[in-house]
Amino acid sequence: MGLRAWWGRRRAARRRDRAARVELDRLFADPRRLAAARLAPRHRHRVSLLEVDAAEDGTLVRILFGIVRHPKPHPLAPRGDEVLELIEFVPPDGVPRNVGGRNITRLGPSP
Numbered sequence: 001m002g003l004r005a006w007w008g009r010r011r012a013a014r015r016r017d018r019a020a021r022v023e024l025d026r027l028f029a030d031p032r033r034l035a036a037a038r039l040a041p042r043h044r045h046r047v048s049l050l051e052v053d054a055a056e057d058g059t060l061v062r063i064l065f066g067i068v069r070h071p072k073p074h075p076l077a078p079r080g081d082e083v084l085e086l087i088e089f090v091p092p093d094g095v096p097r098n099v100g101g102r103n104i105t106r107l108g109p110s111p
Contacts, residue, residue, distance in 0.1 A: 037096040
């Protein structure tokens with residue numbers, strides 16, 4: 001594990017992340033594909049890239065990203081929560097789908 005190997009892994013990861021961002025830009029430019037995950041083009045600035053899976057040749061296999069939402073509060077409990085939704089996207093022509101969510105307001109500080 002030398003410095004060259006570390007630089008090689010780092011360069012490959014940066015290329016992979018750059019390619020994932022380009023694919024997400026293409027995805028958010030097409031509102032019809034976003035409708036499946038209840039997304040809109042204006043949500044692009046709230047996306048956090050979480051995982052990028054690539055094949056040996058560098059082609060993207062799967063992109064997992066999160067988006068923080070602020071759902072409307074319930075009338076009986078008028079507290080505004082932040083929810084992190086996990087969305088999986090299979091490029092190049094896949095449709096994003098919600099794979100999970102977590103209420104990050106209720107997590108609170110860890111003990």
